Amino acid sequence: MSSKDIISTDVLIVGGGPSGLATAIELANKLEQKDEKKRILLIEKGSEIGSHILSGAVLMPEVFKELLTTEEFDAMPFDSKVSTDVTVKLDENGQIELPFHPPYMNNSGNQIASLAQICKYLAKVAQNKGVEIYTGFAVDDMLYDENGKVAGVKTKDTGLDHNGEKQKNYQEGTVVEADITILAEGTRGSLAKKVIHKFNLDSGKNPQIYSLGVKEIWKVPEGNIEAGAVYHTFGYPLKDKSEFGGGFIYGMSENRVALGLVVGLDYEDPTFDTHAAMQIWKTHPYVSKFLKDGSVLEFGAKTLPEGGWNSMPKYYEDNLMIVGDSAGFLTTARLKGVHLAISSGMCAAQTAVEAFDKGDTSKDTLAKYETLVNKSFIYKEMHPIRNMRAVMNDGMVLGGLKMGVQLITGGTCLFVPKTIADADETKKLSDYKGVPFKDRFAEKLEWDKKLTFDKVTGVFHSKAMHDEHQPVHLVVNNPEEFQSSNIEEYGLSCSAFCPAEVYELHTDRHTGAKSLRMHAENCVHCKTCDIKSPNGGITWTTPYGGDGPEYTYM
Numbered sequence: 001m002s003s004k005d006i007i008s009t010d011v012l013i014v015g016g017g018p019s020g021l022a023t024a025i026e027l028a029n030k031l032e033q034k035d036e037k038k039r040i041l042l043i044e045k046g047s048e049i050g051s052h053i054l055s056g057a058v059l060m061p062e063v064f065k066e067l068l069t070t071e072e073f074d075a076m077p078f079d080s081k082v083s084t085d086v087t088v089k090l091d092e093n094g095q096i097e098l099p100f101h102p103p104y105m106n107n108s109g110n111q112i113a114s115l116a117q118i119c120k121y122l123a124k125v126a127q128n129k130g131v132e133i134y135t136g137f138a139v140d141d142m143l144y145d146e147n148g149k150v151a152g153v154k155t156k157d158t159g160l161d162h163n164g165e166k167q168k169n170y171q172e173g174t175v176v177e178a179d180i181t182i183l184a185e186g187t188r189g190s191l192a193k194k195v196i197h198k199f200n201l202d203s204g205k206n207p208q209i210y211s212l213g214v215k216e217i218w219k220v221p222e223g224n225i226e227a228g229a230v231y232h233t234f235g236y237p238l239k240d241k242s243e244f245g246g247g248f249i250y251g252m253s254e255n256r257v258a259l260g261l262v263v264g265l266d267y268e269d270p271t272f273d274t275h276a277a278m279q280i281w282k283t284h285p286y287v288s289k290f291l292k293d294g295s296v297l298e299f300g301a302k303t304l305p306e307g308g309w310n311s312m313p314k315y316y317e318d319n320l321m322i323v324g325d326s327a328g329f330l331t332t333a334r335l336k337g338v339h340l341a342i343s344s345g346m347c348a349a350q351t352a353v354e355a356f357d358k359g360d361t362s363k364d365t366l367a368k369y370e371t372l373v374n375k376s377f378i379y380k381e382m383h384p385i386r387n388m389r390a391v392m393n394d395g396m397v398l399g400g401l402k403m404g405v406q407l408i409t410g411g412t413c414l415f416v417p418k419t420i421a422d423a424d425e426t427k428k429l430s431d432y433k434g435v436p437f438k439d440r441f442a443e444k445l446e447w448d449k450k451l452t453f454d455k456v457t458g459v460f461h462s463k464a465m466h467d468e469h470q471p472v473h474l475v476v477n478n479p480e481e482f483q484s485s486n487i488e489e490y491g492l493s494c495s496a497f498c499p500a501e502v503y504e505l506h507t508d509r510h511t512g513a514k515s516l517r518m519h520a521e522n523c524v525h526c527k528t529c530d531i532k533s534p535n536g537g538i539t540w541t542t543p544y545g546g547d548g549p550e551y552t553y554m
Contacts, residue, residue: 014184014189016049017341019184019342023345024126030350055115060339079111079113082112114258114552154173155174207311213260230249233248298551299460303531323344465521475541481535502518
């Protein structure tokens with residue numbers, strides 16, 4: 001098979017987030033119980049486990065008790081147990097603290113944590129059980145056997161210049177053959193996207209829709225916030241019925257604050273900017289009081305799959321399973337997916353063990369994965385609110401009423417709005433009838449570099465780094481259409497929705513001609529461009545392994 005390096009394994013897991021690590025740990029546990037030996041290989045594109053992980057994160061600890069031994073669970077690096085749990089409606093002039101918890105939002109008994117630190121710990125647990133973990137390896141292609149079935153993956157070729165020409169340091173990617181390949185790439189997984197398309201796994205499903213979360217970690221003076229305090233906000237600066245989302249503020253140990261704004265990407269305004277909205281949100285007195293005299297430690301951004309049960313693809317095929325965010329295991333009502341990611345990984349691991357016992361890794365056998373999911377709390381949590389995200393497009397009042405009906409009927413609801421892919425919701429500049437974001441907040445889009453920051457400063461705090469000699473990993477699919485439509489008609493909406501200033505609209509001062517200037521080195525791997533770019537204008541691909549953000553606390 002030419003000069004390629006070839007590695008063979010029984011199970012290959014692509015992605016070192018919570019779902020991939022849970023899969024590895026549960027698989028190792030089940031095999032040990034049976035006294036069976038199988039090679040478990042996990043590949044992570046980040047420079048180390050946790051460097052590309054970002055979440056809220058308020059975690060539900062019970063699922064970890066199912067995965068880990070008592071000794072392993074007791075050593076979990078949780079930060080603070082939730083002690084205060086408040087939901088607040090903001091408007092431009094003030095706020096109202098709700099006297100009750102909205103459905104699914106109660107955080108009693110939950111733990112605030114850095115998911116990056118949690119994943120680092122889970123990786124050590126997995127390695128102690130014999131799992132082989134290799135970081136800094138990007139995977140950019142699936143492999144198929146002579147019958148068209150999944151056979152493994154190939155890691156990315158390195159040592160190429162901008163034009164894809166081989167340099168002196170060129171190294172061909174490694175072929176990893178596996179009996180079972182498990183994709184745990186996180187949200188909008190690039191390999192998952194390929195196999196979903198190839199095998200038509202989303203047939204009959206609603207399109208997946210997403211939100212973008214922009215997050216910061218701050219160090220603040222003692223007394224600004226107590227560790228364990230949880231505050232969720234909705235309302236300002238988002239416009240009801242036009243923009244869906246809200247903010248979070250979590251008190252952590254060592255006088256740190258984790259905070260962010262999460263906004264659904266199904267808005268119409270081509271000028272809407274989640275990063276800018278987050279900066280404006282911080283200026284609200286209810287939020288800014290927690291940050292007074294503090295400083296930013298870290299910045300990051302991530303998309304979340306919000307479509308729910310009705311948008312999830314079939315998540316297994318011959319020799320293949322998909323877990324976690326890549327399959328859409330997330331509950332929008334809770335703004336949580338980690339516990340579902342862990343559980344999906346455990347279900348996939350149990351399925352893999354049964355498949356090895358039978359000597360059959362076909363989709364007929366791997367269908368047990370779906371059976372286990374449907375018997376788990378995943379189904380009990382996700383199915384009854386399967387229409388929740390769709391009805392919230394009707395606004396907080398009518399959508400909230402429809403949500404209440406679903407809680408009574410087990411998810412049944414009349415007059416559910418149609419789910420439309422995020423990119424298709426974006427209006428052209430000439431067709432958008434509302435007040436554009438950049439005009440709504442024209443007087444608030446100057447950043448003081450103390451409380452509010454521009455995107456480039458955010459990128460600095462993400463510690464994002466990329467080899468600038470490699471081929472650009474953000475692919476403009478049709479340059480001619482991109483120029484005529486995405487730039488001329490949509491005003492390069494990418495420049496607004498990207499939280500890292502990867503896409504810059506350049507206007508020639510002599511001719512007025514508009515063009516794209518791309519700063520791929522700024523990319524924080526949120527994949528918003530792959531999701532929201534009109535006409536499917538941009539495809540996000542993996543850069544070289546180890547490139548990207550270097551999160552520590554996220």
